[in-house]
Amino acid sequence: xxxxxxxxxxxxxxxxxxxxxxxxxxxxxxxxxxxxxxxxxxxxxxxxxxxxxxxxxxxxxxxxxxxxxxxxxxxxxxxxxxxxxxxxxxxxxxxxxxxxxxxxxxxxxxxxxxxxxxxxxxxxxxxxxxxxxxxxxxxxxx
Amino acid sequence: xxxxxxxxxxxxxxxxxxxxxxxxxxxxxxxxxxxxxxxxxxxxxxxxxxxxxxxxxxxxxxxxxxxxxxxxxxxxxxxxxxxxxxxxxxxxxxxxxxxxxxxxxxxxxxxxxxxxxxxxxxxxxxxxxxxxxxxxxxxxxx
Numbered sequence: 001x002x003x004x005x006x007x008x009x010x011x012x013x014x015x016x017x018x019x020x021x022x023x024x025x026x027x028x029x030x031x032x033x034x035x036x037x038x039x040x041x042x043x044x045x046x047x048x049x050x051x052x053x054x055x056x057x058x059x060x061x062x063x064x065x066x067x068x069x070x071x072x073x074x075x076x077x078x079x080x081x082x083x084x085x086x087x088x089x090x091x092x093x094x095x096x097x098x099x100x101x102x103x104x105x106x107x108x109x110x111x112x113x114x115x116x117x118x119x120x121x122x123x124x125x126x127x128x129x130x131x132x133x134x135x136x137x138x139x140x141x142x
Numbered sequence: 143x144x145x146x147x148x149x150x151x152x153x154x155x156x157x158x159x160x161x162x163x164x165x166x167x168x169x170x171x172x173x174x175x176x177x178x179x180x181x182x183x184x185x186x187x188x189x190x191x192x193x194x195x196x197x198x199x200x201x202x203x204x205x206x207x208x209x210x211x212x213x214x215x216x217x218x219x220x221x222x223x224x225x226x227x228x229x230x231x232x233x234x235x236x237x238x239x240x241x242x243x244x245x246x247x248x249x250x251x252x253x254x255x256x257x258x259x260x261x262x263x264x265x266x267x268x269x270x271x272x273x274x275x276x277x278x279x280x281x282x283x284x
Contacts, residue, residue, distance in 0.1 A: 043227040078223025085185040107249035114248040
């Protein structure tokens with residue numbers, strides 16, 4: 001989660017919403033990415049999606065079976081869907097996101113009876129540091 | 143929708159689940175893509191996500207405000223989330239997907255009170271041709 005927070009800090013320095021994500025498989029870090037939606041002009045360039053795509057490319061497989069995702073903020077419905085498609089085993093996330101989250105909040109993607117793959121979910125991991133970063137970023141914008 | 147069906151047929155010829163998507167803005171077709179998850183070894187490479195990313199890159203904007211998406215199958219939760227992030231105005235889709243869909247089925251992403259942007263949704267546009275393609279594809283696999 002420390003690496004994910006570093007990615008979030010780097011995103012903030014680029015003027016992006018500070019969210020970072022890391023895909024880990026056993027001892028190996030397969031991908032560590034920060035949010036890039038503005039810079040890349042890509043509405044799908046959330047940290048989670050970028051990290052999942054990079055990890056899948058590295059493994060040459062569309063499935064990340066047995067791998068884990070660490071992300072500083074509760075994933076949105078788009079990213080929750082991607083986590084399920086990628087068959088990630090465990091999801092560790094920092095701050096809960098009552099407005100934009102899709103795991104414990106909103107459409108609660110993994111709780112749908114039609115969800116084909118649910119990771120184990122561990123919320124509130126390093127949540128205070130992640131929240132602090134987001135709060136600081138949005139305060140600066142005002 | 144004819145173009146989306148052509149993309150779905152091309153996907154089937156590549157051994158991919160036959161789904162196609164087109165982003166249109168006024169008279170302009172900004173992107174037309176088919177499913178590429180196997181070929182690209184990318185769990186996020188659904189037709190909708192690829193078309194949205196390509197259209198956003200063409201406009202140099204993370205928002206596709208006023209643009210429409212045509213897709214041959216009901217979008218999954220991941221793609222529904224991306225449609226919302228991209229601020230697409232209208233979603234036209236072919237066959238309903240009771241197993242994997244995230245619009246009329248499953249977590250019904252746009253129906254969540256926290257969903258920030260909901261497109262107008264027009265289901266069952268060219269549904270029989272889209273279903274036929276999918277049925278043929280999965281029958282061949284058995």
